[in-house]
Amino acid sequence: MKSPTRRQRLAIVVLLVLSAMFVTLDYRGGSFDGVRSGVATVFGPVQRGFSATFGPVGRFLGGIPHIGSTHAEIAQLQRRNADLRRQLRLSGIDSARSDQLRRLDLLAGTGQLRVVPAVTISFGPSLGFEWTVTLDVGSNDGVAEGMTVVDGDGLVGRVKRVNDSTSVVVLAVDPGSSVGVRQEGSGSLGLVTGSGLSPLSYDPLDPRGGISVGDRLVTGPYGGSTYVPGIPVGEVTHVNPGHGGQVTADVRPYVKMTSLDLVGVVVTGPRTDPRDSMLPRKPKRLANGD
Amino acid sequence: MRVSPLGLTSGAVGVVLAVILQGTLIARLPLPGGGPNLVLVLVVGVALAAGATAGMAAGFGAGVLADLLSAHPVGVLAICFGLVGFMVGLLDTSSERSIFWPVVVTGVAAAGSFLAYAAVMSLLRSGSTSSTLGVLPGTVLYDVMLTPFVVPVVAVVARRCDLDARR
Numbered sequence: 001m002k003s004p005t006r007r008q009r010l011a012i013v014v015l016l017v018l019s020a021m022f023v024t025l026d027y028r029g030g031s032f033d034g035v036r037s038g039v040a041t042v043f044g045p046v047q048r049g050f051s052a053t054f055g056p057v058g059r060f061l062g063g064i065p066h067i068g069s070t071h072a073e074i075a076q077l078q079r080r081n082a083d084l085r086r087q088l089r090l091s092g093i094d095s096a097r098s099d100q101l102r103r104l105d106l107l108a109g110t111g112q113l114r115v116v117p118a119v120t121i122s123f124g125p126s127l128g129f130e131w132t133v134t135l136d137v138g139s140n141d142g143v144a145e146g147m148t149v150v151d152g153d154g155l156v157g158r159v160k161r162v163n164d165s166t167s168v169v170v171l172a173v174d175p176g177s178s179v180g181v182r183q184e185g186s187g188s189l190g191l192v193t194g195s196g197l198s199p200l201s202y203d204p205l206d207p208r209g210g211i212s213v214g215d216r217l218v219t220g221p222y223g224g225s226t227y228v229p230g231i232p233v234g235e236v237t238h239v240n241p242g243h244g245g246q247v248t249a250d251v252r253p254y255v256k257m258t259s260l261d262l263v264g265v266v267v268t269g270p271r272t273d274p275r276d277s278m279l280p281r282k283p284k285r286l287a288n289g290d
Numbered sequence: 291m292r293v294s295p296l297g298l299t300s301g302a303v304g305v306v307l308a309v310i311l312q313g314t315l316i317a318r319l320p321l322p323g324g325g326p327n328l329v330l331v332l333v334v335g336v337a338l339a340a341g342a343t344a345g346m347a348a349g350f351g352a353g354v355l356a357d358l359l360s361a362h363p364v365g366v367l368a369i370c371f372g373l374v375g376f377m378v379g380l381l382d383t384s385s386e387r388s389i390f391w392p393v394v395v396t397g398v399a400a401a402g403s404f405l406a407y408a409a410v411m412s413l414l415r416s417g418s419t420s421s422t423l424g425v426l427p428g429t430v431l432y433d434v435m436l437t438p439f440v441v442p443v444v445a446v447v448a449r450r451c452d453l454d455a456r457r
Contacts, residue, residue, distance in 0.1 A: 001380055001381060001382060002342075002380050002381075002382055003380070004342055004376075004380060007343075008342050008343055008346070008376070011343065011346060012346055012372070012373075012376045015346060015350050015368075015372050016369065016372070016373075018365075018368075019350075019353075019365040019366075019368045019369040019372065020365065020369070021365070022354075022357075022363070022364045022365030022368065023363045023364070023365035023366060023369075023410070023414070025364075026363035026364045026365065027363045027414060032358070032364045035358060035364075036358050036364075039355070039358040039359060040358075040359070043310070043359060046310055047310060047313060047314055050310055050311070050314035050315065051314045053314075054314050054315040054318065121314065122310075122313030122314050122317075122359070123313050123314075123317030123318055124313070124317065124360050124361065130360065130361070130362060130411075132360055132361045134313065134359065160361040161361060168359075168360065168361045170361050175415070176411075176415045196424070196425060197323065197324070197424070197425055198424060258320050259318075259320055
């Protein structure tokens with residue numbers, strides 16, 4: 001271990017003070033908005049370019065866990081000739097995106113939402129636990145801070161920062177995120193907080209409301225929640241009875257946060273609360289085995 | 291110590307490239323239990339090859355850039371990466387040739403920066419961040435696995451820049 005020179009010691013102290021000052025200024029609000037939007041303007045197109053190059057890789061790897069479910073389809077195709085099969089395999093990656101778009105359309109239609117479709121161009125510079133993504137739409141496309149972001153399966157997160165042509169979304173699994181939710185059927189309210197790769201955690205408002213495994217949650221009016229109501233959030237996978245009757249539950253989100261690609265920013269929510277109508281029909285979901 | 295313009299340029303290019311690749315490619319890989327951080331490994335590489343001043347500058351620059359492209363306040367990653375670059379740069383590594391030493395240093399640096407980041411974020415956030423500590427081992431492991439691919443490359447580039455500066 002070398003001991004630092006005088007100049008190095010001075011430099012590290014200056015940098016530390018500078019960083020602390022940055023954090024304080026930015027935390028209090030808006031001092032860096034100009035710089036951020038400048039950086040986003042320069043980096044947006046670069047990120048878009050890189051993402052277009054690497055996106056198919058991510059989509060392909062993200063699709064690997066689902067390969068089993070497309071088995072039947074493949075078996076059917078094998079009856080056709082080899083040429084057709086090879087052609088289909090080549091276009092498989094692009095069909096993934098058109099399928100995402102179709103499901104997003106379906107969700108928006110069911111919930112009477114107006115969504116701006118967007119592509120995830122970058123994931124947050126996480127050290128393992130900040131869960132954000134950058135989208136290729138911004139204020140020019142009508143996106144504003146606080147808007148709800150969904151994909152074809154349900155809730156993704158909320159817009160945290162908006163630049164001209166990009167925006168940063170905090171995902172529902174981010175440890176700082178909490179979403180007001182309502183249980184399907186009973187209508188009990190509660191709060192879902194993120195904890196990174198672990199399941200979401202659900203705290204019901206009424207601890208004796210009754211939760212059981214398989215209960216489904218949608219966004220709902222709780223506290224100051226600004227999420228659009230009725231968006232499917234996830235399904236209870238485990239109930240933890242706590243001390244003094246306080247029950248909490250683990251929730252598996254419907255959206256696969258690690259393989260986000262095509263999403264939609266909800267610019268106009270439904271006129272009336274859609275309650276449970278945006279959840280897929282139960283028998284179908286059970287038949288899928290998830 | 292002289293600063294070579296070539297060294298400065300390649301450092302800046304490396305940092306920008308690492309931040310972009312981290313967001314567009316590496317964070318996209320569906321890895322279980324965390325993921326590697328290319329930016330951190332690069333900062334460690336620069337610090338090992340070029341010393342504390344260069345490590346500190348690379349760490350601070352990369353941190354500010356990553357901060358500006360994310361949702362948390364500017365300065366959080368700048369503190370973490372700047373400190374990592376400074377401290378790793380102080381290690382006496384001139385006689386070492388094997389990859390073993392950089393791997394150990396990266397492991398410690400990854401764990402240290404993760405905990406520093408967690409500490410700063412828990413001060414700024416109302417919510418608890420303790421639940422996220424579960425991904426610490428995975429993150430450290432992935433960073434360590436990335437080291438043999440990044441650190442030697444940085445060392446070669448740094449040596450070229452150094453030769454150029456002495457010419």
